Amino acid sequence: MASADASNRQWRFARECLQELDRALGRLAGRPRGLILRTGDAVRVLEQIHQTHGIAALWAHQEVGNDWTFQRDRAVRCWARERGVPFHEIPQDGVIRGLQSREGWRDHWDAEMRRPLVPEPPELQVAPLPSDPLPESVGDDACPLAQRGGRSRGLALLRSFLSHRVRSYARGLSSPLTAPSACSRLSPYLTYGALSLREVVQATRRAIEQASSDPKFAGRLRSLQAFEARLSWRSHFVQRLESLPSIEFEPMHPALANDRTQVDPALFEAWAQGRTGYPFVDACMRMLHATGWLNFRMRAMLTAFACYHLWQPWRAVGLHLARLFVDYEPGIHWSQIQMQAGCTGISAFRIYNVVKQSHDQDPTGAFIRRWVPELARVPAAWIHEPYRMPPELQRQYGCVIGVDYPAPIVAHELTARAARQKLFEAYRTPEAKAISEQLLQRHSSRSRREPRHAPARAQQLGLFDPS
Protein backbone atom coordinates (compact mmCIF):
# COMPACT_ATOMS: atom_id res chain seq x y z
CA MET A 1 0.00 0.00 0.00
CA ALA A 2 1.41 3.34 -1.02
CA SER A 3 0.52 5.21 2.14
CA ALA A 4 -1.26 4.80 5.46
CA ASP A 5 -4.43 6.53 4.28
CA ALA A 6 -4.96 4.24 1.27
CA SER A 7 -7.14 1.14 1.18
CA ASN A 8 -8.35 -1.48 -1.20
CA ARG A 9 -11.93 -0.17 -1.19
CA GLN A 10 -10.65 3.11 -2.61
CA TRP A 11 -8.55 1.29 -5.16
CA ARG A 12 -11.48 -0.82 -6.29
CA PHE A 13 -13.51 2.32 -6.95
CA ALA A 14 -10.64 3.95 -8.83
CA ARG A 15 -10.10 0.75 -10.79
CA GLU A 16 -13.71 0.65 -11.93
CA CYS A 17 -13.44 4.27 -13.03
CA LEU A 18 -10.31 3.44 -15.02
CA GLN A 19 -11.93 0.43 -16.65
CA GLU A 20 -14.85 2.48 -17.86
CA LEU A 21 -12.54 5.24 -19.06
CA ASP A 22 -10.54 2.59 -20.90
CA ARG A 23 -13.64 1.43 -22.78
CA ALA A 24 -14.84 4.98 -23.47
CA LEU A 25 -11.47 6.01 -24.92
CA GLY A 26 -11.42 2.77 -26.87
CA ARG A 27 -14.72 3.72 -28.54
CA LEU A 28 -13.22 7.05 -29.61
CA ALA A 29 -10.18 5.25 -30.98
CA GLY A 30 -12.15 2.49 -32.67
CA ARG A 31 -10.56 -0.26 -30.57
CA PRO A 32 -11.63 -2.31 -27.58
CA ARG A 33 -9.42 -0.37 -25.20
CA GLY A 34 -8.08 3.18 -25.25
CA LEU A 35 -6.04 3.58 -22.12
CA ILE A 36 -2.36 2.81 -21.83
CA LEU A 37 -1.65 1.96 -18.26
CA ARG A 38 1.69 1.71 -16.55
CA THR A 39 2.28 0.82 -12.94
CA GLY A 40 5.37 1.55 -10.88
CA ASP A 41 7.45 4.48 -9.83
CA ALA A 42 6.26 7.46 -11.89
CA VAL A 43 9.68 8.84 -12.78
CA ARG A 44 11.03 5.44 -13.76
CA VAL A 45 8.00 4.72 -15.96
CA LEU A 46 8.24 8.11 -17.65
CA GLU A 47 11.96 7.74 -18.19
CA GLN A 48 11.45 4.35 -19.82
CA ILE A 49 8.76 5.66 -22.18
CA HIS A 50 10.89 8.69 -22.93
CA GLN A 51 13.86 6.47 -23.81
CA THR A 52 11.89 4.23 -26.14
CA HIS A 53 9.43 6.69 -27.71
CA GLY A 54 10.34 10.22 -26.69
CA ILE A 55 7.83 12.33 -24.73
CA ALA A 56 6.96 15.67 -26.33
CA ALA A 57 5.01 17.02 -23.38
CA LEU A 58 3.28 15.90 -20.18
CA TRP A 59 -0.29 16.89 -19.39
CA ALA A 60 -1.89 16.19 -16.02
CA HIS A 61 -4.57 17.47 -13.74
CA GLN A 62 -3.17 19.54 -10.91
CA GLU A 63 -3.68 17.23 -7.99
CA VAL A 64 -4.16 18.39 -4.43
CA GLY A 65 -3.57 15.03 -2.83
CA ASN A 66 -1.68 13.80 0.17
CA ASP A 67 2.02 14.07 0.87
CA TRP A 68 2.69 10.93 -1.15
CA THR A 69 1.19 12.37 -4.36
CA PHE A 70 2.85 15.72 -3.63
CA GLN A 71 6.29 14.08 -3.47
CA ARG A 72 5.56 12.04 -6.61
CA ASP A 73 4.54 15.17 -8.53
CA ARG A 74 7.63 16.99 -7.33
CA ALA A 75 9.84 14.19 -8.58
CA VAL A 76 8.03 14.20 -11.93
CA ARG A 77 8.37 17.98 -12.25
CA CYS A 78 12.05 17.69 -11.46
CA TRP A 79 12.50 14.92 -14.02
CA ALA A 80 10.60 16.85 -16.69
CA ARG A 81 12.76 19.92 -16.11
CA GLU A 82 15.94 17.85 -16.42
CA ARG A 83 14.76 16.24 -19.64
CA GLY A 84 13.41 19.47 -21.08
CA VAL A 85 9.92 18.00 -21.32
CA PRO A 86 7.19 20.65 -20.85
CA PHE A 87 4.87 19.63 -17.98
CA HIS A 88 1.37 21.15 -17.99
CA GLU A 89 -0.78 20.78 -14.90
CA ILE A 90 -4.37 21.93 -15.26
CA PRO A 91 -5.85 23.54 -12.11
CA GLN A 92 -8.92 21.75 -10.75
CA ASP A 93 -12.08 22.69 -8.88
CA GLY A 94 -11.27 26.39 -8.55
CA VAL A 95 -8.28 25.65 -6.33
CA ILE A 96 -5.35 28.04 -6.76
CA ARG A 97 -1.75 26.90 -6.39
CA GLY A 98 0.43 29.49 -4.68
CA LEU A 99 -2.55 31.41 -3.33
CA GLN A 100 -1.48 34.39 -1.20
CA SER A 101 -4.76 35.73 0.10
CA ARG A 102 -8.28 34.38 0.40
CA GLU A 103 -9.60 37.75 -0.74
CA GLY A 104 -11.65 37.29 -3.90
CA TRP A 105 -11.36 33.51 -3.78
CA ARG A 106 -15.11 32.91 -3.91
CA ASP A 107 -15.43 35.04 -7.06
CA HIS A 108 -12.61 33.11 -8.67
CA TRP A 109 -14.37 29.85 -7.84
CA ASP A 110 -17.64 31.16 -9.34
CA ALA A 111 -15.88 32.16 -12.54
CA GLU A 112 -14.10 28.80 -12.80
CA MET A 113 -17.38 26.96 -12.38
CA ARG A 114 -19.03 29.08 -15.08
CA ARG A 115 -16.43 28.27 -17.72
CA PRO A 116 -17.77 25.99 -20.44
CA LEU A 117 -17.02 22.28 -20.23
CA VAL A 118 -14.30 20.95 -22.49
CA PRO A 119 -16.03 19.04 -25.29
CA GLU A 120 -15.31 15.37 -25.86
CA PRO A 121 -13.02 14.93 -28.87
CA PRO A 122 -14.69 13.30 -31.90
CA GLU A 123 -11.94 10.72 -32.19
CA LEU A 124 -8.73 9.65 -30.60
CA GLN A 125 -5.40 8.29 -31.74
CA VAL A 126 -3.86 5.83 -29.35
CA ALA A 127 -0.12 5.35 -29.42
CA PRO A 128 0.95 1.75 -30.08
CA LEU A 129 2.32 1.19 -26.59
CA PRO A 130 1.92 -1.87 -24.43
CA SER A 131 -0.26 -1.54 -21.35
CA ASP A 132 0.18 -3.05 -17.89
CA PRO A 133 -2.78 -4.84 -16.35
CA LEU A 134 -4.64 -3.06 -13.56
CA PRO A 135 -3.83 -4.62 -10.19
CA GLU A 136 -6.83 -6.64 -8.99
CA SER A 137 -6.55 -5.51 -5.43
CA VAL A 138 -4.13 -3.78 -3.13
CA GLY A 139 -5.28 -5.30 0.14
CA ASP A 140 -7.91 -7.52 1.69
CA ASP A 141 -10.44 -4.81 2.54
CA ALA A 142 -13.26 -6.00 0.32
CA CYS A 143 -16.25 -3.80 1.33
CA PRO A 144 -18.81 -5.46 -0.97
CA LEU A 145 -21.48 -2.84 -0.25
CA ALA A 146 -19.30 0.07 -1.31
CA GLN A 147 -20.38 2.37 -4.14
CA ARG A 148 -19.14 1.19 -7.50
CA GLY A 149 -16.97 3.38 -9.67
CA GLY A 150 -17.32 4.57 -13.24
CA ARG A 151 -18.54 7.72 -14.97
CA SER A 152 -21.86 6.25 -16.09
CA ARG A 153 -22.81 5.45 -12.49
CA GLY A 154 -21.77 8.92 -11.46
CA LEU A 155 -23.90 10.51 -14.18
CA ALA A 156 -26.88 8.35 -13.23
CA LEU A 157 -26.55 9.50 -9.61
CA LEU A 158 -26.27 13.13 -10.68
CA ARG A 159 -29.45 12.79 -12.72
CA SER A 160 -31.42 10.98 -10.03
CA PHE A 161 -30.28 13.47 -7.41
CA LEU A 162 -31.22 16.60 -9.34
CA SER A 163 -34.43 15.17 -10.77
CA HIS A 164 -35.99 13.83 -7.57
CA ARG A 165 -33.74 12.80 -4.66
CA VAL A 166 -32.83 16.41 -3.93
CA ARG A 167 -36.35 16.91 -2.60
CA SER A 168 -35.39 15.08 0.59
CA TYR A 169 -31.85 16.48 0.73
CA ALA A 170 -32.24 19.26 3.30
CA ARG A 171 -34.47 17.18 5.56
CA GLY A 172 -32.73 13.86 5.10
CA LEU A 173 -29.01 14.54 5.22
CA SER A 174 -28.64 14.53 8.99
CA SER A 175 -29.91 11.08 9.84
CA PRO A 176 -27.86 8.06 8.78
CA LEU A 177 -31.15 6.31 8.02
CA THR A 178 -32.26 8.73 5.32
CA ALA A 179 -28.91 10.15 4.22
CA PRO A 180 -27.82 7.30 1.92
CA SER A 181 -30.60 8.14 -0.52
CA ALA A 182 -31.14 11.82 0.32
CA CYS A 183 -27.52 12.80 -0.20
CA SER A 184 -26.11 13.15 -3.69
CA ARG A 185 -23.54 10.33 -3.21
CA LEU A 186 -21.40 12.01 -5.84
CA SER A 187 -18.37 12.39 -3.56
CA PRO A 188 -16.26 9.42 -4.74
CA TYR A 189 -16.92 10.29 -8.40
CA LEU A 190 -15.63 13.80 -7.72
CA THR A 191 -12.67 12.44 -5.77
CA TYR A 192 -11.56 10.18 -8.61
CA GLY A 193 -12.48 12.54 -11.42
CA ALA A 194 -15.22 10.39 -12.96
CA LEU A 195 -17.31 13.55 -12.76
CA SER A 196 -15.91 17.05 -12.79
CA LEU A 197 -16.90 19.52 -10.13
CA ARG A 198 -17.65 22.01 -12.89
CA GLU A 199 -20.19 19.78 -14.64
CA VAL A 200 -21.89 19.04 -11.32
CA VAL A 201 -22.03 22.73 -10.38
CA GLN A 202 -23.37 23.66 -13.81
CA ALA A 203 -26.06 20.98 -13.68
CA THR A 204 -27.01 22.15 -10.19
CA ARG A 205 -27.22 25.75 -11.37
CA ARG A 206 -29.52 24.73 -14.21
CA ALA A 207 -31.75 22.98 -11.67
CA ILE A 208 -31.71 26.11 -9.49
CA GLU A 209 -32.81 28.18 -12.47
CA GLN A 210 -35.61 25.77 -13.17
CA ALA A 211 -36.70 25.81 -9.52
CA SER A 212 -36.66 29.62 -9.52
CA SER A 213 -38.80 29.94 -12.62
CA ASP A 214 -41.16 26.99 -12.38
CA PRO A 215 -43.44 26.95 -9.30
CA LYS A 216 -43.70 23.17 -9.67
CA PHE A 217 -40.07 22.87 -8.59
CA ALA A 218 -39.95 25.80 -6.14
CA GLY A 219 -39.95 23.45 -3.17
CA ARG A 220 -36.50 22.14 -3.94
CA LEU A 221 -34.83 25.53 -4.35
CA ARG A 222 -33.47 25.63 -0.80
CA SER A 223 -32.03 22.15 -1.04
CA LEU A 224 -30.40 22.90 -4.36
CA GLN A 225 -28.83 26.07 -3.04
CA ALA A 226 -27.60 24.23 0.03
CA PHE A 227 -26.08 21.60 -2.23
CA GLU A 228 -24.30 24.15 -4.38
CA ALA A 229 -22.96 25.85 -1.27
CA ARG A 230 -21.50 22.55 -0.12
CA LEU A 231 -19.81 22.05 -3.47
CA SER A 232 -18.07 25.35 -2.98
CA TRP A 233 -17.13 24.44 0.62
CA ARG A 234 -15.59 21.34 -0.83
CA SER A 235 -13.17 23.46 -2.87
CA HIS A 236 -12.61 25.71 0.11
CA PHE A 237 -11.22 22.80 2.11
CA VAL A 238 -9.16 21.40 -0.72
CA GLN A 239 -7.72 24.90 -1.04
CA ARG A 240 -6.82 24.81 2.64
CA LEU A 241 -4.70 21.68 2.19
CA GLU A 242 -3.15 23.15 -0.98
CA SER A 243 -2.16 26.27 0.95
CA LEU A 244 -1.23 24.46 4.16
CA PRO A 245 -0.10 20.93 3.31
CA SER A 246 1.25 20.47 6.83
CA ILE A 247 -2.29 19.86 8.13
CA GLU A 248 -1.93 16.25 7.03
CA PHE A 249 0.63 15.78 9.84
CA GLU A 250 0.62 18.80 12.14
CA PRO A 251 -2.23 20.50 13.98
CA MET A 252 -3.11 23.90 12.54
CA HIS A 253 -3.08 25.41 16.00
CA PRO A 254 -0.35 24.35 18.46
CA ALA A 255 -2.47 24.78 21.59
CA LEU A 256 -3.10 21.05 21.96
CA ALA A 257 -0.04 19.83 20.05
CA ASN A 258 1.61 18.25 23.06
CA ASP A 259 -1.56 16.85 24.50
CA ARG A 260 -3.51 13.87 23.23
CA THR A 261 -0.46 12.26 21.59
CA GLN A 262 -0.75 8.69 22.82
CA VAL A 263 -3.10 6.12 21.35
CA ASP A 264 -4.82 4.04 23.99
CA PRO A 265 -5.02 0.70 22.16
CA ALA A 266 -8.07 -0.58 24.03
CA LEU A 267 -10.12 2.59 23.62
CA PHE A 268 -8.98 3.14 20.05
CA GLU A 269 -9.74 -0.39 18.90
CA ALA A 270 -13.14 -0.38 20.58
CA TRP A 271 -13.97 2.79 18.65
CA ALA A 272 -12.38 1.61 15.42
CA GLN A 273 -14.27 -1.69 15.39
CA GLY A 274 -17.62 -0.36 16.58
CA ARG A 275 -17.59 -1.80 20.09
CA THR A 276 -17.79 1.28 22.30
CA GLY A 277 -20.95 0.21 24.09
CA TYR A 278 -22.78 3.26 22.67
CA PRO A 279 -25.12 1.69 20.13
CA PHE A 280 -25.47 4.70 17.87
CA VAL A 281 -21.72 5.23 17.64
CA ASP A 282 -21.15 1.55 16.97
CA ALA A 283 -23.90 1.42 14.36
CA CYS A 284 -22.33 4.35 12.51
CA MET A 285 -18.87 2.78 12.59
CA ARG A 286 -20.17 -0.57 11.42
CA MET A 287 -22.15 1.00 8.58
CA LEU A 288 -18.96 2.76 7.52
CA HIS A 289 -17.02 -0.50 7.59
CA ALA A 290 -19.69 -2.24 5.55
CA THR A 291 -20.52 0.47 2.99
CA GLY A 292 -17.54 2.84 2.86
CA TRP A 293 -19.81 5.81 3.34
CA LEU A 294 -21.45 7.77 6.15
CA ASN A 295 -23.20 11.12 6.14
CA PHE A 296 -21.30 14.20 7.15
CA ARG A 297 -22.87 14.68 10.53
CA MET A 298 -22.14 11.14 11.63
CA ARG A 299 -18.56 11.37 10.38
CA ALA A 300 -18.21 14.42 12.58
CA MET A 301 -19.75 12.58 15.52
CA LEU A 302 -17.41 9.58 15.15
CA THR A 303 -14.42 11.91 14.99
CA ALA A 304 -15.57 13.96 17.96
CA PHE A 305 -16.22 10.86 20.02
CA ALA A 306 -12.72 9.52 19.37
CA CYS A 307 -10.91 12.85 19.81
CA TYR A 308 -12.94 14.33 22.67
CA HIS A 309 -14.65 11.58 24.64
CA LEU A 310 -11.81 9.09 24.16
CA TRP A 311 -9.12 11.83 23.87
CA GLN A 312 -7.31 9.96 21.09
CA PRO A 313 -4.78 11.61 18.71
CA TRP A 314 -6.50 13.20 15.73
CA ARG A 315 -4.05 11.78 13.19
CA ALA A 316 -4.60 8.14 14.18
CA VAL A 317 -8.33 8.79 14.13
CA GLY A 318 -8.07 10.45 10.73
CA LEU A 319 -6.04 7.63 9.20
CA HIS A 320 -8.50 4.98 10.32
CA LEU A 321 -11.43 6.93 8.87
CA ALA A 322 -9.52 7.80 5.69
CA ARG A 323 -9.08 4.13 4.85
CA LEU A 324 -12.76 3.45 5.45
CA PHE A 325 -14.01 6.31 3.26
CA VAL A 326 -14.32 5.27 -0.38
CA ASP A 327 -14.61 9.00 -1.12
CA TYR A 328 -11.46 9.90 0.82
CA GLU A 329 -10.34 13.31 -0.43
CA PRO A 330 -7.27 14.47 1.49
CA GLY A 331 -8.13 18.18 1.43
CA ILE A 332 -11.60 17.74 2.82
CA HIS A 333 -10.61 14.95 5.12
CA TRP A 334 -7.75 16.54 7.03
CA SER A 335 -9.46 19.90 7.22
CA GLN A 336 -12.54 18.26 8.68
CA ILE A 337 -10.67 15.94 11.03
CA GLN A 338 -8.76 18.86 12.49
CA MET A 339 -11.91 20.93 12.85
CA GLN A 340 -13.84 18.14 14.48
CA ALA A 341 -10.92 17.31 16.76
CA GLY A 342 -10.59 20.94 17.85
CA CYS A 343 -7.15 21.44 16.29
CA THR A 344 -7.78 24.46 14.07
CA GLY A 345 -8.37 27.15 16.65
CA ILE A 346 -10.70 28.96 14.24
CA SER A 347 -13.87 26.89 14.49
CA ALA A 348 -16.35 26.35 17.26
CA PHE A 349 -15.79 23.13 19.15
CA ARG A 350 -18.52 20.63 18.46
CA ILE A 351 -18.68 18.05 21.17
CA TYR A 352 -21.54 15.79 20.22
CA ASN A 353 -23.69 14.09 22.80
CA VAL A 354 -23.86 10.62 21.30
CA VAL A 355 -27.00 9.68 23.24
CA LYS A 356 -28.78 12.86 22.20
CA GLN A 357 -27.78 12.26 18.57
CA SER A 358 -29.10 8.73 18.89
CA HIS A 359 -32.51 9.98 20.04
CA ASP A 360 -32.56 12.78 17.46
CA GLN A 361 -31.37 10.87 14.41
CA ASP A 362 -32.69 7.39 15.12
CA PRO A 363 -35.76 7.76 17.35
CA THR A 364 -37.13 4.28 16.73
CA GLY A 365 -33.77 2.53 16.84
CA ALA A 366 -34.21 1.07 13.36
CA PHE A 367 -30.75 2.20 12.30
CA ILE A 368 -29.11 0.72 15.39
CA ARG A 369 -30.93 -2.61 15.02
CA ARG A 370 -29.84 -2.84 11.41
CA TRP A 371 -26.14 -2.45 12.11
CA VAL A 372 -25.84 -3.78 15.66
CA PRO A 373 -27.68 -7.09 15.54
CA GLU A 374 -26.85 -7.82 19.19
CA LEU A 375 -29.52 -5.23 19.98
CA ALA A 376 -32.08 -6.49 17.47
CA ARG A 377 -34.67 -7.36 20.11
CA VAL A 378 -34.17 -4.36 22.37
CA PRO A 379 -37.18 -2.00 22.21
CA ALA A 380 -36.93 1.70 21.42
CA ALA A 381 -37.20 2.72 25.07
CA TRP A 382 -33.85 1.08 25.89
CA ILE A 383 -32.01 0.92 22.58
CA HIS A 384 -30.18 4.21 22.92
CA GLU A 385 -28.77 3.29 26.34
CA PRO A 386 -29.06 -0.47 26.75
CA TYR A 387 -26.64 -0.39 29.68
CA ARG A 388 -29.44 1.17 31.70
CA MET A 389 -31.63 -1.89 31.31
CA PRO A 390 -32.30 -3.86 34.49
CA PRO A 391 -30.64 -7.30 34.36
CA GLU A 392 -33.93 -9.16 33.90
CA LEU A 393 -34.75 -7.07 30.81
CA GLN A 394 -31.26 -7.64 29.44
CA ARG A 395 -31.91 -11.37 29.66
CA GLN A 396 -35.41 -11.02 28.28
CA TYR A 397 -34.22 -9.10 25.21
CA GLY A 398 -31.27 -11.41 24.65
CA CYS A 399 -28.68 -8.74 25.20
CA VAL A 400 -26.73 -9.03 28.42
CA ILE A 401 -24.42 -6.03 28.75
CA GLY A 402 -20.82 -7.13 29.04
CA VAL A 403 -21.63 -10.48 27.45
CA ASP A 404 -23.65 -9.97 24.26
CA TYR A 405 -22.82 -6.28 23.86
CA PRO A 406 -20.08 -4.25 25.56
CA ALA A 407 -20.63 -1.91 28.46
CA PRO A 408 -19.81 1.74 27.60
CA ILE A 409 -16.03 2.18 27.42
CA VAL A 410 -16.29 5.66 28.92
CA ALA A 411 -18.97 7.65 30.73
CA HIS A 412 -19.79 10.02 27.90
CA GLU A 413 -21.09 12.93 30.01
CA LEU A 414 -17.98 12.94 32.17
CA THR A 415 -15.48 12.66 29.35
CA ALA A 416 -17.30 15.31 27.30
CA ARG A 417 -17.11 17.71 30.25
CA ALA A 418 -13.41 16.96 30.76
CA ALA A 419 -12.66 17.54 27.08
CA ARG A 420 -14.57 20.82 27.08
CA GLN A 421 -12.55 22.04 30.05
CA LYS A 422 -9.22 21.07 28.52
CA LEU A 423 -10.11 22.70 25.20
CA PHE A 424 -11.19 25.99 26.66
CA GLU A 425 -8.20 26.15 28.95
CA ALA A 426 -5.79 25.47 26.07
CA TYR A 427 -7.32 28.07 23.74
CA ARG A 428 -8.00 30.74 26.36
CA THR A 429 -4.47 32.12 26.68
CA PRO A 430 -3.57 35.38 24.89
CA GLU A 431 -0.88 33.57 22.87
CA ALA A 432 -3.38 30.97 21.68
CA LYS A 433 -5.87 33.68 20.75
CA ALA A 434 -3.24 35.57 18.78
CA ILE A 435 -2.43 32.46 16.75
CA SER A 436 -6.13 31.86 16.12
CA GLU A 437 -6.42 35.40 14.79
CA GLN A 438 -3.57 34.83 12.32
CA LEU A 439 -5.01 31.51 11.14
CA LEU A 440 -8.36 33.16 10.67
CA GLN A 441 -6.83 35.78 8.39
CA ARG A 442 -5.06 33.26 6.22
CA HIS A 443 -7.27 30.22 6.04
CA SER A 444 -10.89 31.05 6.72
CA SER A 445 -13.38 31.88 4.04
CA ARG A 446 -14.32 35.41 3.10
CA SER A 447 -18.07 35.41 3.13
CA ARG A 448 -19.60 37.95 0.79
CA ARG A 449 -22.22 38.66 3.41
CA GLU A 450 -21.23 39.86 6.84
CA PRO A 451 -21.50 37.14 9.46
CA ARG A 452 -24.76 37.55 11.29
CA HIS A 453 -23.44 37.85 14.82
CA ALA A 454 -20.01 39.13 13.97
CA PRO A 455 -19.27 41.21 17.08
CA ALA A 456 -20.50 38.69 19.61
CA ARG A 457 -18.89 35.71 17.99
CA ALA A 458 -15.61 37.37 17.16
CA GLN A 459 -14.94 37.23 20.89
CA GLN A 460 -15.10 33.50 20.63
CA LEU A 461 -13.32 31.08 18.39
CA GLY A 462 -16.26 30.15 16.26
CA LEU A 463 -16.26 32.59 13.39
CA PHE A 464 -16.49 30.14 10.68
CA ASP A 465 -18.93 27.39 10.08
CA PRO A 466 -18.83 25.51 6.81
CA SER A 467 -22.09 23.73 7.26
Added chain:
DNA sequence: AGTGCAGTTGACTTT
Protein backbone atom coordinates in the same frame (compact mmCIF):
# COMPACT_ATOMS: atom_id res chain seq x y z
C1' DA B 1 -61.33 39.12 35.79
C1' DG B 2 -56.93 39.22 37.53
C1' DT B 3 -53.16 36.85 39.87
C1' DG B 4 -49.87 33.36 40.78
C1' DC B 5 -47.43 29.68 39.07
C1' DA B 6 -45.52 25.80 36.60
C1' DG B 7 -44.06 24.75 32.30
C1' DT B 8 -42.62 26.02 27.50
C1' DT B 9 -40.28 28.58 23.91
C1' DG B 10 -36.77 31.15 21.86
C1' DA B 11 -32.85 34.24 21.92
C1' DC B 12 -28.57 34.48 23.65
C1' DT B 13 -24.30 33.16 26.45
C1' DT B 14 -20.98 29.98 28.23
C1' DT B 15 -18.22 25.95 28.07
Added chain:
DNA sequence: TAAAGTCAACTGCAC
Protein backbone atom coordinates in the same frame (compact mmCIF):
# COMPACT_ATOMS: atom_id res chain seq x y z
C1' DT C 1 -24.95 20.19 11.24
C1' DA C 2 -22.80 21.21 19.67
C1' DA C 3 -24.67 21.19 24.08
C1' DA C 4 -26.01 23.06 28.17
C1' DG C 5 -27.27 26.83 30.75
C1' DT C 6 -29.65 31.42 31.55
C1' DC C 7 -33.25 34.50 31.21
C1' DA C 8 -37.19 36.86 29.68
C1' DA C 9 -41.53 36.43 27.50
C1' DC C 10 -45.28 33.77 26.91
C1' DT C 11 -48.97 30.13 27.73
C1' DG C 12 -52.34 27.44 30.03
C1' DC C 13 -54.47 26.58 34.09
C1' DA C 14 -56.33 26.83 38.88
C1' DC C 15 -58.23 29.70 41.98
